[in-house]
């Protein structure tokens with residue numbers, strides 16, 4: 001019987017390679033440099049094959065990595081890493097880099113607990129120059145390194161590799177602006193694939209685009225002519241020259257203009273899948289002084305047909321079938337929190353014309369794709385610009401609208417001051433739909449949503465809620481759009497708990513908790529995704545002869561003060577549970593409440609994450625490890641009750657494993 005025919009072109013060739021594997025012999029870039037340029041296409045094929053087959057079993061960022069195989073090989077081929085430093089912006093495209101720098105034998109552990117991180121990590125390899133995960137940091141970090149090397153009088157190259165999507169962020173421009181001024185030796189490689197996760201947005205993206213449409217050129221020419229008319233003295237002459245023909249104008253209008261204005265030496269555009277072009281360009285750049293920008297054109301998903309055809313789906317995904325590209329996940333009838341949020345917002349927006357939605361380059365991840373289809377005029381993708389997204393929403397709110405900023409918890413960290421300064425001080429009705437709150441899993445430290453309860457709770461005017469399930473999320477969203485002031489609802493990554501969705505939406509009175517079970521031995525106050533695990537723990541307690549009152553707090557701020565105080569006094573022991581750092585979060589709020597009301601004698605234990613960053617791994621493994629699953633909550637409760645099966649150190653999640 002013959003082997004089934006693979007359905008993707010480049011990899012089918014790779015599968016049938018008769019030649020000896022080149023990748024097998026590469027343990028560091030030194031080995032890479034031994035290859036002839038003519039051998040590099042074969043190496044690229046092998047690497048693509050390795051990445052596709054590994055990611056099909058581990059999940060990960062496939063399309064971004066397939067797009068930079070040649071670019072990464074060329075960089076390591078020309079530059080002298082790790083003496084020269086490469087900083088990978090976002091870092092979701094560093095798989096080839098990992099394979100070439102001594103990690104190919106453990107590549108199959110990618111994103112798994114205890115395995116390789118999906119992002120560059122200084123602790124993982126000396127070739128990883130800077131930890132990344134959030135976008136647009138590379139230019140600033142690289143510039144800092146360039147300055148450091150200059151102060152130390154070392155001549156080494158620093159290269160920031162940044163995508164066109166990441167280039168939309170203000171931070172990237174702050175870096176470019178400073179770099180042009182400092183004039184240090186810095187190489188910025190702009191990896192332009194015309195994609196963010198979704199198609200890239202923004203005026204800059206069309207400016208960079210190699211496909212300037214005729215309409216765009218005519219429009220740009222008109223704008224430019226108007227501008228030139230205003231330039232005293234030489235404007236008219238310049239205009240005559242620029243007007244000569246459409247084509248001359250088009251060539252005049254290059255992406256290079258922008259970077260040259262920022263005092264960068266611009267090279268490009270370079271074909272990013274051609275080794276000859278890349279190696280020659282980098283070879284030249286190596287000897288240039290001052291800031292240089294190399295504009296490289298690549299195709300996201302290159303070499304794997306399903307990913308090339310649908311780079312958004314293959315940006316980051318779980319396990320999939322290698323042959324077809326179909327996801328392997330078992331189909332569930334239970335919708336994700338994200339889906340429930342998106343559908344509910346559409347429903348609410350039908351009735352309430354004040355609702356608009358704002359996304360910072362994540363319409364897919366935050367569930368707003370259908371909203372965009374239903375209400376294109378009321379949907380705004382602002383690019384990877386969380387700070388701008390928040391202040392932009394604040395501006396919209398001043399006009400009487402109800403902007404809903406749908407954003408991952410981890411990415412809102414970037415806009416803390418905008419939330420405080422532009423929304424909360426003015427008490428503006430901006431709704432924050434915080435997706436990926438709590439433990440997110442395989443993306444690890446940079447992406448865990450474990451700080452939001454702490455960084456939002458202390459802001460005056462802010463209301464902060466977390467639903468126990470997907471149905472409560474809907475009622476909270478309705479409550480949020482009806483509220484006049486800043487309000488946030490925070491929900492986890494992944495599927496809901498399967499609660500039926502009630503047809504009628506109800507407003508939840510602000511600060512009203514929900515008592516789920518009654519018992520006098522212990523009060524368990526849980527919030528958000530921890531509520532159902534707390535209920536399960538309470539059932540475990542019952543088997544041991546204890547009866548607990550379990551409360552779904554719903555609100556982190558304002559707390560249901562009267563209810564909590566009276567239940568705490570009645571039960572005499574309080575266990576708080578939250579998927580957040582314990583410092584400054586929900587449990588801290590409860591402690592403050594009890595202390596402020598003189599209830600000093602009541603023992604309180606807080607379950608949450610301790611003073612550490614939670615690594616990558618599945619949500620299940622991490623919840624177990626940090627004691628936030630039913631078993632961990634049960635052990636915490638038993639300890640509080642003085643039971644021998646309890647774990648001693650339950651206040652801080654990171655001590656969970658140390659048996660008392």
Ligand SMILES: Cc1ncc(C[n+]2csc(CCOP(=O)(O)OP(=O)(O)O)c2C)c(N)n1
Nearest residue numbers: 064133134135163164165166195196197361
């Ligand atoms: C601050 C921040 N916001 C959002 C994201 C989510 N995110 C990860 S990759 C990405 C798109 C990046 O596009 P680009 O830089 O062009 O890289 P490509 O995936 O096209 O290679 C986004 C929005 C992030 N990592 N960091």
Ligand SMILES: CC(=O)[C@@H](O)[C@H](O)COP(=O)(O)O
Nearest residue numbers: 090092133316365436443493
């Ligand atoms: C690199 C990055 O920031 C995103 O691609 C992120 O990994 C998406 O996470 P989700 O899979 O939770 O949407």
Ligand SMILES: [Mg+2]
Nearest residue numbers: 163164165195
């Ligand atoms: Mg891109």
